[in-house]
Amino acid sequence: MSGLQPANTTGLGPLKGIKVLDASMGAVGPWAGVLLGALGADVVKLESPQGDFIRMVMPTKNGLSSTYITCNLNKRGIVLDLKTAKGLRIAHGLVAQADVFIENFRPGVAERIGVGYETLSKINPRLIYASASGFGRQGPMVGIGATDPHIQAFTGGASVNGSPGGLRQRWRWYGHFDCTTAMCITEAVLAALYHREVSGKGQLIRTTMVEAGLALQRVRIAELLSGGSPRPMGSATTYLVPDQAFETQDKPIALSVTSRRQWDHFCQAIGNVALRDDPRFSTNPRRVEHRDTLIPLLQEALRTRPAAYWLQVFAKWNIPCATFTSFDEFRYHTHYLENDMVRRLATRDWGWLTVGGVPWAFSKTPGSIRPGSPPGEHTEEFSKGSWPELGPDHPGVTPQHD
């Protein structure tokens, strides 16, 4: 009987014993599989003989798409042709042993090829069936392909980036809306697994990239629905002041004052307590109102010293402040490495790989990030009707890090 097993403290995550059959493609479903795998689940990526389209996305590492490699960390890979009776029989056999099934086929395809919710929930009533799509299952946009950059534009993501009054601009990292949808799938799967512990029943869970994209922007949408006007403001935002980039003597800093105490400390740190006591600036709503008066005063003060000075002073006063950095600057930074923010993995097939670390630091069930396998590496052993145990010495999934 599949299901949760007690985890122990030897590096196994809280989902030890949970089996996930991940039939999804691209990043939207697959990144959810990565997260469940990092939590200790045994995740198997199921591909068709044509393969996941993400293999076409550049760049490559040793010939395989780095996006494919990243979106299939923590997984074993199998290839089945669900259009043949044999392939479908094997898939159904695995579903009978699985706890979670993830799919993001185009609407209607899962049902047509024999892995729809109705079919799979009859095979396994305890199954959590996670279904994700771009725009939903019906309506005028359903036939239109949904990928991250289109969803960014469609859900309003470009309407708050850029210069005040300027053109709408997208964010040129085209994957965050995919990964955000995956984060929603992961949340829903975990909630449904918990519900199953109480009720004994599996269920269908659904999300769309549109809903995930809106949830990502929920603070700005709350402003809109309350009569506000979310809009591009460069490095600043509508509802908090000061909270923006400032020039210093050498390079810009990001600086935020988020609370009454931070405002008090900030005024002391820049040596201007008169500002603190000025009724125009005493609360955040008043500073928002008098933004155009206040910001030039602050800019004048901050320009007198270099960034390193302000970083030091504001750290002492517990004021949020940083310089604007890049991957090349932080990838070898002790702080980032020590806090498992940047993880270098030694892989058997693709050399060194840099990804994020485990997002949760659990005291008892730590979880892990492991290289996955090349497409279909485990097809044969999964074709005999059983779900082979995930051993610690399994080729390609051996935990290795420096």
Next chain:
Amino acid sequence: MRNLDELVILEVAEGIAGPCCGLQFADLGAKVIKVEPPHGDRSREWGPPMIGADAAVFVHLNRGKRSVVLDLNRPEAADQFLKLLPDADAVIVHLDPEDRRQCSINWRDLPRDFPHLIVCEIVDIGQSGPLNERTGSELVVQAMSGFTRYVGMPGGEPYRVGFEIAGMATAMHAFQGVMAALLNRARTGEGQYLQVCALRSLLSMKSILMAAQDEPDRWEGFHLQGPRWARDIGWITKDGQVTFDFRKTQKEQWIKFCAAIGLDDLPDDPDYQDWHSTIYIGDRRHTHGKVYEPAFAAMTCDEASALINGLEGISVKFQDYLEVLNHPQVQLLKPTIEVHDSSGGRMRQLGSPFQLTGLPPWETVQPAPALGAHSDEVLG
């Protein structure tokens, strides 16, 4: 064992990340008790826009919760807080460094005294390492994770990503961590401590990008050049901006598109044999995409999207939030729910991005609480 709608969550957190984690538990029906300092959650003042006395940001992220006031830096208040723990399933805590030092509660060790308890501590920049105990903000975490380089102009003044990516990533990881720990407790009976860090959360979500940048096979395009490309404004029409894409396998459709906009000779141009890199977010879009611009300038957004989608390509408008919420496709998804407001009326808010079809449907949700509204009821 408690079901989702019977869980008791204590939220000792202000701003966005912690409260948005709590919100997701409240949305599943859990009882979420917000423990606020005497001044209240700082985001009550994060406006305008305001709804009554509180900022819209706060009113949204704290719907359906209860509020008690406890100054945890005072020992007697900390004792009162500890009395709530036997009945609580999880604590979400996110404190400023000075409060973390001053408060007598050792969050990491709480599950020792309350073995069933899950404690999820949120930190901004990390608890060890050279930047240990630094405090953060949405903008600071964006800057420290390199995300701001993907908006604005290369080498230009720094911009932010205009929505709260750090707060949301942290909230979602915190929710996942607590839910996974609850699952583990269901089998072992044991709670535990876990920590989620805003900077690590945002970098986890950047894994695809970091992997692409780490010594790939020879390649200079997509996923590497984002910081160096000009701002991505899509394609400008008479009445707005649109996206424009044909898949790599759709060369025939692209040729039809060229013919439709009077560029009949373009498919024969040797410089356009690699046509796909000249459209969408291709790496030659900024140098070779200009030929399409006059055609877009002569159409409306609707006309451009109808032409491209009619040829099986992909084109959508760069919408604002009002446009997306009013879009017929989005109306079918019913993304908003009805929430009571504090003056006896009702308002619309964004609901949950996922549906658990085995759970009962939404009811009208209670409003965000006034500061300390439930102190008597909860503290007795």
